[in-house]
Amino acid sequence: MTDSASQTSGVDAALRALLADVLGLGTDRAAALSDDSGLFGALPEFDSMAVATVLTEMEDRLGILIDDDEIEGEIFETYGNLLAFVTRKVTG
């Protein structure tokens, strides 16, 4: 695995663990999330408080700072969108 690929899989694992913690998904459901899996609007647990909790926990666990101006609603539409956003923050 290349450095960037292992970094991406680390972000992927951290993001799945975080969503499991916030949404109470359990390890199996968190592992089954695919790029197309819907989040905000699709999972009833994913409310505005959960959005806020996910943002702050991502900062804490991945050591990034998220400027709230860069948050578009689409980021939370699917798991793939959220992973792409976080990966960009971590590697960028």
Added chain:
Amino acid sequence: MSAPEHQFRIAPVGTPRATILFVPPLFDEANRIRRTLVCAMRALAADGFATLIPDLPGQNESLVPLEQVDLAAWQGALADVAAAIDGPLIIAALRGGALIDHHAKATAWWRLAPVGGAALLRTLLRARVAADRESGVTSSLDSLQADAATAPLLLAGNRLSPAMIAQLGSAEIRPVEPLRTVTVGGGGADAIVGTPLWLRAEPGEDAAMVNAIAADIAAWSATCGIG
């Protein structure tokens, strides 16, 4: 603010080994872990400890409006609760509860996953921005904080005063002695079994974590020579 507040207390018959004064997480996070906390209180009471969770002014059954209090008021109220307790006392604070536990006098302190006030405030503000966006209103962390400088602000169901918001934004975990700080999950000497239930969108419970909290506090009590 002189009216007495309620306390939720679970204690053994007779003289307890010590009293465990729990300080739950602040705001929403308290609701998500309340059941696990109460189960841990029962386990500790069965082991000979008196346990209690006080309502601080503005919380739960308190007649004081939340918007009239701030962190300083809670620090003082908690110190008053502690001062009224006879015998050895351990203050067990969770998350943001650790921001208000250091003015009280105690035999020892125990903290679970303490968190700075700025992170808590940021999450509350973000929830408001996300909720505003759903209802077609444009707000930002900056605009909300500007509003909060002069008037109470409704954040995730809590109407918080300008003083509360200002104090939260700068509140940091203060040193106390003797102190044991534990985290949840992930192994390691200072980690207990469990999951960060305070993050959970829907309240959950964790039986293994109940036992881990009770056992860790009892062991810390022994370490401190309390019994």
